[in-house]
Amino acid sequence: MLTRIKDLATKLAPRLIEIRRHIHSHPELSGEEYQTAAFVAGVLSANGVHVQEGIGKTGVVGEVQGTNSDSRLLAIRTDMDALPIQERTNLEYASRKAGIMHACGHDVHTTVGLGTAMILSQIADELPGNVRFLFQPAEETAVGASWMIQDRVMEEVTSVLSLHVFPSIEAGSVGIRYGALTAAADDLEIIIVGESGHGARPHEAIDAIWIAAQVITTLQQAISRTQNPLRPLVLSIGQINGGRAPNIIADQVKLRGTVRSLHPETRTNLPAWITQIVSNICDCYGARYQVNYRPGTPGVQNDLALSQLLQTAAEEAWGSDRVLVLPEPSLGAEDFSLYLEHAPGAMFRLGVGYKDRAVNHPLHHPQFDVDESAIVTGVVTLAYSAYKYWQ
Numbered sequence: 585m586l587t588r589i590k591d592l593a594t595k596l597a598p599r600l601i602e603i604r605r606h607i608h609s610h611p612e613l614s615g616e617e618y619q620t621a622a623f624v625a626g627v628l629s630a631n632g633v634h635v636q637e638g639i640g641k642t643g644v645v646g647e648v649q650g651t652n653s654d655s656r657l658l659a660i661r662t663d664m665d666a667l668p669i670q671e672r673t674n675l676e677y678a679s680r681k682a683g684i685m686h687a688c689g690h691d692v693h694t695t696v697g698l699g700t701a702m703i704l705s706q707i708a709d710e711l712p713g714n715v716r717f718l719f720q721p722a723e724e725t726a727v728g729a730s731w732m733i734q735d736r737v738m739e740e741v742t743s744v745l746s747l748h749v750f751p752s753i754e755a756g757s758v759g760i761r762y763g764a765l766t767a768a769a770d771d772l773e774i775i776i777v778g779e780s781g782h783g784a785r786p787h788e789a790i791d792a793i794w795i796a797a798q799v800i801t802t803l804q805q806a807i808s809r810t811q812n813p814l815r816p817l818v819l820s821i822g823q824i825n826g827g828r829a830p831n832i833i834a835d836q837v838k839l840r841g842t843v844r845s846l847h848p849e850t851r852t853n854l855p856a857w858i859t860q861i862v863s864n865i866c867d868c869y870g871a872r873y874q875v876n877y878r879p880g881t882p883g884v885q886n887d888l889a890l891s892q893l894l895q896t897a898a899e900e901a902w903g904s905d906r907v908l909v910l911p912e913p914s915l916g917a918e919d920f921s922l923y924l925e926h927a928p929g930a931m932f933r934l935g936v937g938y939k940d941r942a943v944n945h946p947l948h949h950p951q952f953d954v955d956e957s958a959i960v961t962g963v964v965t966l967a968y969s970a971y972k973y974w975q
């Protein structure tokens with residue numbers, strides 16, 4: 585079966601590259617994937633895959649029916665949205681839309697999902713169960729997975745697989761991770777309210793900017809002194825707003841940031857920990873405050889058995905020197921974790937780095953580029969893992 589899947593993928597390769605380039609040059613922002621969704625639906629139906637459109641707003645669901653001798657339903661999830669970035673690659677198939685670019689490789693994910701569906705529909709009589717393809721919108725804004733789940737795409741699903749491109753792994757190789765793959769990503773907003781006054785008479789005012797500076801500094805220092813150093817925690821304040829004029833003491837400052845953590849216990853304690861620090865500093869100087877901690881996506885915890893399935897399939901397909909078991913998770917976020925609240929799953933990293941390039945630009949970079957030979961690697965790895973799922 586592996587040889588058959590590889591042959592099918594090799595035959596499909598030129599078409600898949602054409603598909604990827606089409607999607608790459610027509611990127612759409614999160615929640616606006618109308619043309620991409622229509623294109624995906626078109627390719628699926630042309631290949632005999634049962635399609636439902638308008639799932640999860642702009643998502644698409646395809647189902648490949650096996651022989652129904654096994655009731656376990658496997659889902660394969662890919663994402664379709666692009667980013668608000670001006671592409672600077674000079675590729676002939678670069679984005680045709682100003683300020684929008686597939687800089688996170690979701691064009692490759694969509695193509696790999698389509699390629700896998702094409703192959704599995706050709707070997708459907710050898711699949712004991714069904715495979716449901718989830719083409720999700722709005723991953724970058726971390727809302728697409730929840731839209732899909734609200735539309736009940738996870739009903740009856742017993743396991744879910746996914747992938748993300750990775751420029752620091754060479755094309756032709758894949759990365760497998762057991763356990764934690766990505767971090768929980770939460771939003772933080774802190775509002776500090778002081779009292780306005782003349783810049784020359786600080787003692788008659790309560791300086792919200794100076795207090796905000798202490799809050800930021802103390803939070804960073806407190807991570808190093810009060811959080812377990814073996815449990816990673818990153819708190820980044822990315823936005824700060826306050827003040828009216830150089831000679832007026834600011835009466836209000838708003839800080840906004842992102843908080844990344846790997847361990848559930850660390851995460852649970854964060855709102856209280858942050859509030860206590862802010863409250864102590866503000867109390868000291870008579871300021872008032874508000875801490876708004878909004879939980880975002882949880883971390884992705886890869887299921888051990890499904891990571892093993894991916895690893896075995898990839899090793900049989902490409903040899904063990906092409907399969908890296910990743911020693912570390914990433915503190916990036918990925919809303920694939922929401923599907924894992926409904927069924928166990930695993931995501932692998934698809935190497936897309938050019939072997940002979942000194943620099944492979946990172947994800948979300950305006951010059952991000954992929955070695956397209958990775959598409960076949962992704963398709964064979966997923967299609968063969970799916971085939972082996974019921975074996």
Ligand SMILES: [Zn+2]
Nearest residue numbers: 688724947948
């Ligand atoms: Zn991204």
Ligand SMILES: [Zn+2]
Nearest residue numbers: 688689690748
């Ligand atoms: Zn991404």
